Amino acid sequence: MATALPSARTTAEAFWRWLRPPEAPAAPAFADPDDAPRDVLALGEDARRLLENPVLALAFNRVEDGLMRAVKKTSPAELAQREEAYRLYWAAQQLKAELTALVGAATVAAATRR
16 A cells, blocks of 8 residues: 655645744743732731742842843933833832831731730
């Protein structure tokens, strides 16, 4: 029995499939804020773990350093770009401040429950 030769279309599809890079893994999905703990102590503990996480600290440092470099290297005429970079830097600072506030609230709650 003779084997059938692949069609030109099948061969072309196989070639392009081979040439195309493999699909990148999907980015992890963000958690749903509704799943966050409701207890102040649990929120504070989770926030403390985030603040102490070296990977998160590295990410914050890289983002903040990049934004400050962007602020510093803009010319006086690039006011909009400089302000946008500064606003993003400020937002990163606010995120850290919110995490710190959650830790503080948990510390106060723990002290008053004793």
